[in-house]
Amino acid sequence: TEAADWLPHDGEYLSAEVAARPKVPVARRAKGAARVETYTVRYDWPVRTGLIVGRHDSDGSRFLALTEDPELVALLSEGEPLGARITVRHQDAGNRAVLA
DSSP: OOOOOOOOOOHHHHHHHHHHSOOOOBOSSOOEEEEEEEEEEESSSSSOEEEEEEEETTTOOEEEEEEOOHHHHHHHHHSOOTTOEEEEEEETTEEEEEEO
16 A cells, blocks of 8 residues: 545535435344344453444344353354344343344
8 A cells, every 4th residue: 555645525425425324223222133233342351241233133223232141252252243143132231142
């Protein structure tokens, strides 16, 4: 890659394009069958923990969930989890996910 001068971008055009995309509903209290859309793993907490952005099978809504489930954390850390089937439920401490 060669260095190049910065070119300004038409921010208004980009903003309009993003605003025109379909809106995805967000579920704050997740429940039921879902799939992993993206994720990250925290290695610096007391327990290795996965943070998942998932999508409900039932209505397509997105949610955030944590997992300490050993099988799911192993998949997130060592496998290919995108699209993996999970089950999510809401608890007092937030949404939690396990492998389906």
